[in-house]
Amino acid sequence: MGITERKEREKAEMRRRIVDAAIEMFVAEGYEKVSIRNIADKIEYSPATIYLYYKDKDELLYDVQGEAFQKLANYLRARITAEDPLERVRQLILAYLDFAREYEELYDLMFIIKAPMNSVQKDAEWDNGQDAFTLLRENVISCVEKGLIRFDNPMIATLSIWAFAHGFISLNLRCRIKIAELGEEVIPIVMRQAVEHYLATIKV
């Protein structure tokens, strides 16, 4: 009797429908502005039905983050073509900047928004971002091992590079960079310049 299998498949399909609709709407309008009722409308089900597949909005966001991090990892991988580890890191960071600009709302819900750290991340692992982070870390480790950058501690090197890029992106996404009285249009250029400068600085 393949009926339980079908049921499971149907359950998975329903979760897919929900998560797909959610992603599409989050990308278009941002996490905060999309309600469970909106998502329910979109997939033509009752709001309560969503709660048969996700215990709350946080759990749904967690799945959406999973998809988003996969998307990011693929995005980054496709842009790492060089052989030289330092050049690979450079490609990765520039790709990271581009991803953030292309999918602002996705970046927001992956790295800036508060939820669902409350419910999920407390005890359970936070493995969603692991792939993309590993991609960065391993290339940075190569750089450290080959003595290409002025770091001895690979973890601090990885975190520093990541924090540098994230700092720019998130200040920009929240318009805090406007404090510096920069014209809207030059910001991406300034960010690129700053990143290039940073990479040149850590180069031995």
Add this chain to the structure above:
Amino acid sequence: MGITERKEREKAEMRRRIVDAAIEMFVAEGYEKVSIRNIADKIEYSPATIYLYYKDKDELLYDVQGEAFQKLANYLRARITAEDPLERVRQLILAYLDFAREYEELYDLMFIIKAPMNSVQKDAEWDNGQDAFTLLRENVISCVEKGLIRFDNPMIATLSIWAFAHGFISLNLRCRIKIAELGEEVIPIVMRQAVEHYLATIKV
């Protein structure tokens, strides 16, 4: 007739009461978790009364941010004691990290939260953060002018240093640094180390 003056004074006092209650509650529980009704309860007024003094929650947040940025500027100023510009920048950044750790929710509502950029920052100036930013910028400019750091563009230098610190702080505040499998207790140490390393790196 000093009656209109008194009225104005009373109006100002009321706004003070509101903003003070708001800050206290935001610091304790975070912006999102504090409702207008909560604030109204605290100051023993009806929720509707608050709307006689602030047109919406965003406008109130804007005032709270004003206070918070003032607090930050004072905090930073008190910690800048050195003569050497580079050392001054170092003191400033370390103080910035400490401020973020001491007033997490304040830092959140100043630099991470989305609102009130929607309503306020669109056309009006964003002068709340100007003081603290200027503090950093002027010291960084000194560094550049005296050839103490490997930057030629002061704006990029200022933004880079700020973004570096903010990147660490916000990744930590959102628990994203946990991706790096760091123990909770070592994070402040790692952040400090990373900042020190960064400053050592940009030093000529």
Add this chain to the structure above:
DNA sequence: AAATATAATGAACAGTGTTTATTATTTCCA
């Protein structure tokens, strides 16, 4: 003291995430 302007509020509106009792559908077994 009466009329007017100001301040404060109770009640409501439209929205949110979420739960529950009820209804519809499907699966199972006699």
Add this chain to the structure above:
DNA sequence: TGGAAATAATAAACACTGTTCATTATATTT
């Protein structure tokens, strides 16, 4: 194959949210 049991979907409600508005209370002015 028909009726009981299990599953799936929903309508309605709950307790919130930010915000508005008609109404009431309090000052101020005439």
